[in-house]
Amino acid sequence: MKDKKKDEPYLEFIAEAEEILEVISKNLLTMEESQDRLSPHPDIINAIFRGVHTLKGIAGMMGFNNITELSHTLENLLDAMRMGRLTLTSVVIKLLFESTEMLRKLVEKVSKDGNDNIDATRLLSDIENTLKKRPEEAAAHKLEELDLDTNILKVLTEYENHRLEENLRLAANIFEVTAGFSLETFDKDLNQINSIISGFGEVITTLPASGASPDVGIEFKLIIGTKEDLIYVTSVLSNPNIKIREIKYQKRGEKIKAGEHDEVQAAETPSSVKSLSMTVRVNINRLDRLLNIVGELVLNKAVITHISKNLRAIEGFSEWALELEKAARILDKKLNELQEGLMEVRMVPLNNLFDRLTRMARKLSKESGKIIDIRIFGEETELDRLMIEEIADPLMHIVRNAVDHGIETQDERIKLGKKEIGTIKLSAMQKGSHVVIEVEDDGSGIDIKRVKDTAVEKGLIASNSRFTEKEAIDLLFAPGFSTSKVVTEVSGRGVGLDVVRKNLIKLNGTIDIETKEKIGTKFIITLPITLMILKALIVQVGEEIFALPINSVSESLMITNNDIQTVEKREVIKLREKTLPILRLGGAFDIKSKSENPERMYVVVVGSGNRKIGFVVDALLGQQEIVIKSLGKILSGIQGIAGATELGNRKTVLVLDIGALIEESVQEYKEEVKG
């Protein structure tokens, strides 16, 4: 335990073993919860088998004999199951659970005492007894007689061979799917195709080939088994780049299912000629353009509604007005459907991004000599495609921070009595129309005192300023702030959390930090599912109503005229001993304030850090979720307006672009002072 270099494979073993057991448990639970628990998807059994197989391999290399022996016996059981030599029964399921539990105990023993001395003989003999009861071997199908490229049979593993036979035995249809991809994206593309296939069948094997342009592209042949027919498979998989062929026995007489196949065959011939374009890849900009058009249409619809109302007042037109209103309502409904549909198309799951983050974290942890267990939850959560790209960098930054500053070195962790292996948890979940992404580490937490000291050092705050914990954490987001003592390879190069926050605010997202010294830190990022939906504070100025994205609002307060002072030709108010510049929205947009009581008005504080400003408004009308729509070409150039939205009462209101308004007012102020 003293020699760190020597400990490395040992700790890596524990980390991987725990990871494997996690995967096994997850699959066992899926199996247990599935409707048909005694005939689970073959991928589930195979995943458990693979886990046990790997565990056996690495335990063998490390010389942990009990783990090796139990996983070896269990592997036999699972192999018999996946090869169809053993039927799954409740007894077998119970054995699987028990063995997993025992393996967990053994690995725990290794991590505590460095050995795996726990007696597991009873379990071993239970498994061996079960293995003795074998069903009769099913007659093998003649794979050689399949209309299949013989080269493919040469690369099938024994298990894949068995799956092919099993599919034939169950009278499933076999298809060969051929597709070409670019070398850069083939893994993503294939994963997509694989996840579609596992919805209706099974991928028996995935075979790469150099293809026609080996320097830039790669071709894959997938052999799949399914109960569905060719028409169905081509309809869900088709794409001009994908070719699908049904695999049958070469001799007609030996077809598994006679007769009904002819029909499918008929469909097969034309399908190979015409392009199978049931799915298409679309540039996201095209979808954006369509969404913008929908936005413009919504505004046009408002005009129609308005006209119909006026029309109703004119004698002799009321009937027409009613018809027009009805048509407008239908138009509205359909536009909403269209908008929702378009948004759905843009959604993609987070798993690719999470994979990238995991890989990066593993690499970084290796470089920094820390051993970190990375756990992922909710990677199936979907988010707008553009959004995923935009949050990649901020998330990488946060994960990097967690590896570099969060998780302590192994020695430190041992000294603190923590688990030797640090954990970083990446999770995502959908909450209403928002997605919450969390990055949690069980590292050292943020040293609030050091944050304050650094802020004083850098002149960001006065040495005597009093700060709550939350305000101190907020300092981390100040531009140019970094507490890291040494500039390391990993992070701490001065590009800090301010950039992260700025990027997230651009996406109408928020970021919060929860931290406990010595226990860990959690970054919580909340994002709207798409760039188009956001939470807004609805305010009134005169007759006009505006929506303010809530993520940039920090608080709102009521003031009277007496609270406003003028400093250097600029209106300000005092907010907790600090001066806050204010901007009268009525003045900015040339609106007459018609408030009944000019003595009472509201200030909405927006922005962050030294770019805080108060918007003066007449009334606060509450919070609401809004869908931002583009203003169209003519109005898109107006400063300070981000777009338009419609409130529940069908009134179209403008959404303020807070960043631009702050920028503008700071600019004006600077010019005034200079002048």
Add this chain to the structure above:
Amino acid sequence: MSKKVLVIEDSSTMRSMVAAIIEEMGDFAVTEAGSGFEALKLLPTEKFDLIITDINMPDINGLEVVNFVKTHPNYKRIPLIIITTERSEEDRKKGIALGASEYITKPFKQDELQEVVKRVIG
């Protein structure tokens, strides 16, 4: 110039062990791939002198890696060693038939692997 070895293995423990064993031999630079897909992406980035691959992997199996390398115009000259288990004799035979130069059976000792590597690219 040191020889470049690509190690394809989904178990990180096994992968780093194999890498460490080979690096210990001296003049070898090891690149690690955690899956067949990753290997396919790494192949065009460097000129490898040897590929060592596991058979049982989640995305594409090791036999398919062997077949891909041995039929690819740019890579077919790279020798391969497959890592097998005592369970998969059939797979081992297939791997050799597809053009793998050697195999090694898990669990193996350090010098066993070094021996095999020496035999293949000495």
